Amino acid sequence: MLLLYKRLNPRAIRQKRMLDNSHAQLLSLYLHIPFCKTRCTYCAFNTYTNAEVYLPAYVAALRNELRWLGAVTQQPVHTIFFGGGTPSLLSPSQIADILHTCRTAFQIVPELEITLEVNPFSVTGDYFERVRAAGVNRLSIGMQSVHRSELRLMARDHDAEAVPRTVRVARAAGFENINLDLIFALPYQTLGMWQESLRAALDLQPQHLSLYALELESGTAMTRDVERGRLPLPDEELAAQMYEVADAVLAQHGFEQYEISNWARPGWECRHNLQYWRNLPYLGVGAGAHGYANGIRYAVVRAIPRYIALANAQSAPLPFPFTASVEWHEVIDTQTAMLEHLLTGLRLVRDGVRESEFEARFGVSLLDIFGKPFERLRAQGLLQREGETWRLTSSARLISNRVFTALL
Numbered sequence: 001m002l003l004l005y006k007r008l009n010p011r012a013i014r015q016k017r018m019l020d021n022s023h024a025q026l027l028s029l030y031l032h033i034p035f036c037k038t039r040c041t042y043c044a045f046n047t048y049t050n051a052e053v054y055l056p057a058y059v060a061a062l063r064n065e066l067r068w069l070g071a072v073t074q075q076p077v078h079t080i081f082f083g084g085g086t087p088s089l090l091s092p093s094q095i096a097d098i099l100h101t102c103r104t105a106f107q108i109v110p111e112l113e114i115t116l117e118v119n120p121f122s123v124t125g126d127y128f129e130r131v132r133a134a135g136v137n138r139l140s141i142g143m144q145s146v147h148r149s150e151l152r153l154m155a156r157d158h159d160a161e162a163v164p165r166t167v168r169v170a171r172a173a174g175f176e177n178i179n180l181d182l183i184f185a186l187p188y189q190t191l192g193m194w195q196e197s198l199r200a201a202l203d204l205q206p207q208h209l210s211l212y213a214l215e216l217e218s219g220t221a222m223t224r225d226v227e228r229g230r231l232p233l234p235d236e237e238l239a240a241q242m243y244e245v246a247d248a249v250l251a252q253h254g255f256e257q258y259e260i261s262n263w264a265r266p267g268w269e270c271r272h273n274l275q276y277w278r279n280l281p282y283l284g285v286g287a288g289a290h291g292y293a294n295g296i297r298y299a300v301v302r303a304i305p306r307y308i309a310l311a312n313a314q315s316a317p318l319p320f321p322f323t324a325s326v327e328w329h330e331v332i333d334t335q336t337a338m339l340e341h342l343l344t345g346l347r348l349v350r351d352g353v354r355e356s357e358f359e360a361r362f363g364v365s366l367l368d369i370f371g372k373p374f375e376r377l378r379a380q381g382l383l384q385r386e387g388e389t390w391r392l393t394s395s396a397r398l399i400s401n402r403v404f405t406a407l408l
Contacts, residue, residue, distance in 0.1 A: 046288025070105025
């Protein structure tokens with residue numbers, strides 16, 4: 001690990017800081033909790049089953065990493081996101097301890113958004129009351145589907161009745177801000193089945209919905225079954241139809257699409273997600289977490305025992321945003337930063353990419369750098385311009401990767 005830091009080029013980092021004003025921006029914290037009861041067949045995240053014996057030591061290591069990061073930055077934190085894995089495997093007291101460390105290690109804004117991802121298998125009303133008392137004010141519930149056959153296909157550890165029960169007890173505990181995750185374009189899924197899952201989700205009156213098309217990630221059980229012919233490939237035309245139907249139905253129910261995969265009632269957009277799409281700094285903490293701050297992208301070591309050992313062994317602060325558990329990094333040069341700004345910003349359906357913001361951030365004109373591909377994509381009906389703002393057209397959202405490939 002020490003060799004990794006010695007290879008850092010301080011001149012490159014100083015040059016990046018002059019071009020990127022992220023040091024003056026609000027910061028987000030992503031806390032990765034890589035523990036699960038079962039592993040979903042589509043999941044490619046860094047997660048582990050039958051590893052809960054490590055939870056107490058993991059929480060202590062996570063708190064150590066947070067302390068070292070807080071010691072080397074003055075950027076105020078405005079969102080905290082417990083992701084996984086299954087963060088709701090943490091006890092309320094463990095969540096409270098982690099949040100106490102965040103508040104003591106970092107400067108915290110008054111209106112702090114704190115999200116906890118929840119699997120709806122055995123979470124009780126008492127649990128929700130205690131995590132809300134600890135400061136959690138937003139829940140993201142992994143609903144995925146209302147159909148038992150689809151839940152079994154995904155190896156989800158809950159049944160269809162668990163989600164409405166979880167939402168009811170969360171509401172009773174005082175949670176207003178609730179997101180539901182759904183997956184579409186599953187093998188054997190029909191348009192009618194997708195519409196039934198959408199209706200069931202809407203009946204629960206969430207403030208936010210995240211709808212993701214199935215991605216066959218390398219190494220997952222579902223991908224292996226597709227490759228071996230045990231499951232059919234997702235139908236791309238049907239997936240596009242499902243996406244369009246969802247957009248129309250959600251609009252009828254008062255939801256606004258603000259990002260390619262995210263819809264919210266007005267004023268309930270996820271601030272943490274927007275941090276990513278606006279290409280703003282965030283710290284990834286925990287085994288397998290990724291972060292981007294101070295012009296540096298990095299990844300934390302994945303194995304839980306190795307992470308615990310490294311996080312506990314650190315004895316002095318390292319250059320921000322490094323900790324002893326970081327195993328990989330790259331300094332993002334200006335050209336890459338500009339491109340990533342476009343690739344993330346164009347995912348924002350309403351905001352898009354603004355020419356004035358681009359020039360203020362990078363000191364050059366957006367059209368001087370990307371004018372030709374932008375005009376070509378506009379001629380193809382994939383980009384639209386309104387004043388100084390560039391957005392994907394509605395049809396381009398279905399094939400956004402084509403737009404991003406053209407920019408690459």
